[in-house]
Amino acid sequence: xxHDQAITLWINQSNLLWSRLQTASAIEAGxxxxxxNILPSHKxxxxxxxxxxxxxxxxxxxxMMRDVQYLDAIMKCT
Numbered sequence: 165x166x167h168d169q170a171i172t173l174w175i176n177q178s179n180l181l182w183s184r185l186q187t188a189s190a191i192e193a194g195x196x197x198x199x200x201n202i203l204p205s206h207k208x209x210x211x212x213x214x215x216x217x218x219x220x221x222x223x224x225x226x227x228m229m230r231d232v233q234y235l236d237a238i239m240k241c242t
Contacts (some may be wrong), residue, residue, distance in 0.1 A: 170242045174235060181231040188224045191217055 165173075195217030199210040 165241060169239055174238045174242075176239065177231055177234050181228060181235070184224050184228050184231065188221055188228075191220050191224070208236060 195213055198206050202213070203210040
């Protein structure tokens with residue numbers, strides 16, 4: 165892999181990382197707002213919603229950790 169390809173790959177992977185960070189913040193904000201709105205009438209659904217959002221956030225966190233590993237590997241190749 166030449167230097168230009170490594171830079172292009174690093175930029176692409178970095179963009180994926182930041183996109184996943186934005187996705188995580190959207191999941192957090194949306195789930196908290198939804199849970200707050202349905203909490204007075206349906207406490208069980210609010211808890212279930214927050215649990216589901218936590219599982220989604222955990223999945224996004226795993227993807228972000230993989231992205232960081234890829235970025236480190238790309239930096240070592242150059």
